[in-house]
Amino acid sequence: METFINRNGLKLEYSVTDGAVPFVFLHGLGGSTLQIEKLYEPIDHVSLILLNQEGHGNSEYDYCDLTFDVLGDDIIDLLDHINVKDAYFAGISMGAAVSLNIAVRHPERVRKVLLIRNAWVDQPIRKEIRDIYRDLAEALKNRNREQFLQSPGYQYVKDISEYTRNSFLKPFDEEYNFRVYEKYTVIPEMIPIQSREDLKKLTMPVEIIACRNDLCHPYEYGLELHELIMGSRFTEVPDKDTDQITHERMINDVIGKMLK
Numbered sequence: 490m491e492t493f494i495n496r497n498g499l500k501l502e503y504s505v506t507d508g509a510v511p512f513v514f515l516h517g518l519g520g521s522t523l524q525i526e527k528l529y530e531p532i533d534h535v536s537l538i539l540l541n542q543e544g545h546g547n548s549e550y551d552y553c554d555l556t557f558d559v560l561g562d563d564i565i566d567l568l569d570h571i572n573v574k575d576a577y578f579a580g581i582s583m584g585a586a587v588s589l590n591i592a593v594r595h596p597e598r599v600r601k602v603l604l605i606r607n608a609w610v611d612q613p614i615r616k617e618i619r620d621i622y623r624d625l626a627e628a629l630k631n632r633n634r635e636q637f638l639q640s641p642g643y644q645y646v647k648d649i650s651e652y653t654r655n656s657f658l659k660p661f662d663e664e665y666n667f668r669v670y671e672k673y674t675v676i677p678e679m680i681p682i683q684s685r686e687d688l689k690k691l692t693m694p695v696e697i698i699a700c701r702n703d704l705c706h707p708y709e710y711g712l713e714l715h716e717l718i719m720g721s722r723f724t725e726v727p728d729k730d731t732d733q734i735t736h737e738r739m740i741n742d743v744i745g746k747m748l749k
Contacts, residue, residue: 490522490541495566497559499549501540503567508536510748511576513564515584518608518676519660521546524581530741535748538576540567542587544669552671557681561590568598577748579603582706586681589714592695593687601747603696605740606706610713611685614677618705621645622673625657629670634661646704652729653704688717695721696743700728700736 490502504522512535516524522539529537542560544550564587568576575598580588585604592599608614614622624642628634637643637657646653660666660673682688695718699711708725715723726739 490546493567493570495563497551499543499551501543501548501563501567502546503538503540503571505539505571506531506535506537508532508534510535511538511568511573512536512748513538513540513568513576513578513588515540515542515564515578515580515587516545517580517582517584517606518672519545519656519666520581520584528581528737528740529744532745532748538567538571538573540564542583544672546665550669550672552675555675555679557586557590557679558594560587561594564591565595565598574598575600577601577603579605579744579747581605582608583676585609589688590681592691592693593682596691596693599693601694601696603698603743603747604711604714605698606700606703607697607710607714608706609681610710610717611680611682613680614705615707617645619674619677621657622677625660626670626673629660629667629673632667634658637661649704650702650728650730652733656705685717688714689719691718694747696747697721697723698726698740698743699723700726702728702730 490504492500514525521541541548577600578588585607586609588602592602621642624640628637646657697711697715699708701708715721726736729736
């Protein structure tokens with residue numbers, strides 16, 4: 490991967506593939522560009538633009554003043570760095586919230602946007618989920634997987650579904666999460682947009698994908714965004730526990746139609 494320096498002096502990792510159509514696809518909280526590479530089915534004419542957002546992969550971070558505006562500005566800085574005026578956007582979970590932030594604050598840089606499995610609308614992540622992330626962060630800080638397994642947070646999620654359980658255990662398999670455990674307490678408290686009224690002003694095409702039975706990404710959030718964003722299109726996909734293959738195929742179908 491290549492690196493660039495953002496406006497705050499942090500070194501961030503990114504990659505860009507060859508293609509005429511620029512497409513920014515942003516990973517979720519605790520993920521990395523690998524999350525996107527595993528999901529996305531390459532399209533010949535598309536230039537896939539990936540960023541390890543602050544505190545993910547080997548990208549540097551500053552949690553003292555981190556906001557969704559800062560994460561959004563990182564993407565704008567990257568587009569400026571690679572001389573891309575505007576692009577198609579997609580994001581999963583946290584990446585969807587960053588994409589939405591950019592659409593609201595920098596609509597001239599966004600051709601179309603796809604919001605996948607939203608964890609935010611205009612408030613922090615729900616308190617019961619923030620509590621789980623706090624238990625996760627404390628265990629990562631201590632490099633103690635067993636501490637998390639005994640925590641109230643893990644007791645809450647362990648019987649919900651295999652995907653939910655594994656998504657909270659996966660951070661223990663990635664070394665960088667021990668160094669940047671703070672993200673699991675800081676980012677869930679953040680708010681991607683200031684007002685729902687801002688969503689009603691969006692004029693670019695917006696696609697929304699949601700699924701049921703997804704603890705951190707309520708189906709209702711997708712419906713709320715669909716109702717607030719005039720002209721948006723909504724697609725329900727099966728959850729990963731029910732049918733991961735169809736889940737991923739349907740997401741790629743929406744991406745393919747968006748990038749025609």
